[in-house]
Amino acid sequence: MFGETGYNPTAFNQPTYMALGIYWATACLCIVVAVLALNIMGFFSGTNKFDVDGRTVIITGGSQGMGRGLAKILSQKGANIVIVARTQSKLDDALKYITAAAKNPGKQRFLSISADVTIAEENIRIIDEVTTWNHGSPPDVVWANAGQAHPGLFVDTPLEISRSQMDMNYWAAAYLSHATLRSWLRPSPEKLSKPRHLIMTSSVACYVGLAGYTPYAPAKAAMRSLADTLRSELNMYNGARRNKSAAADSSPAAEVKVHVVVPGTIKSPGLVNEDKVKHEVTKILEEGDIAQTEDEVAAAAIRRLETGGYMITTQLLGDAMRAGGLGGSPRNNWLIDTIFGWIIHFAWLFIGPDMERKVWAYGKEKGAVYRPESS
Ligand SMILES: NC(=O)c1ccc[n+]([C@@H]2O[C@H](COP(=O)([O-])OP(=O)(O)OC[C@H]3O[C@@H](n4cnc5c(N)ncnc54)[C@H](OP(=O)(O)O)[C@@H]3O)[C@@H](O)[C@H]2O)c1
Ligand SMILES: *[C@@H]1O[C@H](CO)[C@@H](O)[C@H](O)[C@H]1NC(C)=O
Secondary structure, eight states: OOTTTOOOGGGGHHHHHHHHHHHHHHHHHHHHHHHHHHHHHHHHOOSOSSOOTTOEEEEETTTSHHHHHHHHHHHHTTOEEEEEESOHHHHHHHHHHHHHTOSSTTTSOEEEEEOOTTSHHHHHHHHHHHHHHTTTOOOSEEEEOOOOOOOBOTTTSOHHHHHHHHIIIIIHHHHHHHHHHHHHTSOOSOOOSSOEEEEEEOOGGGTSOOTTBTTTHHHHHHHHHHHHHHHHHHHHHHHHTTOTTSOGGGSOSSOEEEEEEEOOEEOSHHHHHHHHHOOHHHHHHHTTOOEEOHHHHHHHHHHHHHTTOSEEEOSHHHHHHHHHTOTTSOOSSHHHHHHHHHHHHHHHHHHHHHHHHHHHHHHHHHOOOOOGGGO
16 A cells, blocks of 8 residues: 555554544543433333342352442342351451341341352352241342452463462352352242342453453453353243243242443452552553442442343443443443444544553563563
8 A cells, every 4th residue: 555655654644633533522422422321221220120128138258348338238228138258257347237237127137158159069058058047048139249359460470379360250150150040940839020130240350451460350251251151041941931831830930130240440458459469560551440439339230230230330431341342242221332332442442552552661661571580
């Protein structure tokens, strides 16, 4: 194309201005669409699709951070709550805090279970113990929220850490889902009118590759894929329940809904630990990210569950990342998600190269090499 006339750098100026125009038009459109999306979501959300009043909820990682925020709000909404974590003393404090928030003090019930959710059998024990505690009925909502990030560069991070990150951020949710669904999908002549909910807490790291998250992000991406694939599979059991002429015990007691909640940065004890080992280049890429408190992230997630969302982001940056990274994942609102997704493709033309340049420039300035003695 440039061969005949020679390379002319000024020829690039015109498209650059055009591109900048598109960039600002994109930014404005993003805001309009976001406002519209919230409006429409609120507008159509007449009925509460996540009613927990009088129902039983399990939240892993419920002793601090987002999990504790979720437990508090669900307690305010009238749920019986079971929190799971390893450290009993933290569970005791959190249980007091959650109990104090109850909508119907004295009527709601609260329980803590100390367990390590990276062990498959412990997840079976959790479901069994809660079913017994709940007078023989399985829990109505199970939220696989426990997780922990150990960021670091791939070659600097011992493989055992990357593997244990997969145990914590993927396998723990897979084990709990397996134990839960084996309990929920049994044939049952009993038919519940409200759906049961299986929820997993992923991360916006599942959408975007950021230098320094190789031990963590792949696990959260795998979790998202598990939720997408389970959602497809659960249609079969949910469909079976709609056949009125079939035998009563040829389908499960309740419809099952799966959700994946995708938060951005949360100001939690987990984040404090994460930042201790986080590479400087990761901090540069995350600069300016909005951090939510445990109450903010929990309120946003629950509000959007109540409108019936499947893949739930908790703030605007997450909304944009979700729209741009949907692939074959089910849409919450096909119109908004399609328009928003299209706009985000344009935004990535600028954000993507900018992030690549930052990492490249960091290496150029500070040097980058793998030193075996330092890991
Ligand atoms: N913080 C962020 O910026 C951020 C961003 C996106 C997504 N997320 C995700 O959001 C979720 C909540 O994060 P957070 O930062 O709010 O929580 P956090 O402060 O890190 O707390 C983690 C909770 O999980 C429990 N836990 C950890 N390992 C466990 C294990 N092996 N078995 C059972 N319980 C375990 C902890 O209690 P014990 O230590 O006593 O077991 C604690 O209750 C996680 O899935 C996280 O990956 C966080
Ligand atoms: C309902 O179930 C019965 C018995 O399994 C089956 O014969 C019938 O085809 C099903 N109906 C529909 C509409 O699929």
